[in-house]
Amino acid sequence: YWKVPRARTLHSVTNVLVTSASEERVEARSKFTVFRTDREGYTMFHASGEYFDEFDRTPAGLLLRRHDAVIDMNVLPDDFTELL
Secondary structure: OOOOOOOEEEEEEEEEEEEEEOOOEEEEEEEEEEEEEOOOOOEEEEEEEEEEEEEEEEOOEEEEEEEEEEEOOOOOOOOOHHHO
């Protein structure tokens, strides 16, 4: 069967800042933007916001404990939840 390819997504995470660190946990925040490009090549802004993350320190490295996204928009675009 034939399936229409999904739009291409550019998800940029910037301004990563460690807000606190201890022997057990690291907390950080960062900014993100999401752009979508459709099959015709038209690129449009999709969403932006801030991430708040908590990591646990383990012998294998950092393990993501919590990941919160705060969106900078009043109205969310269609098909938004698949991107976060």
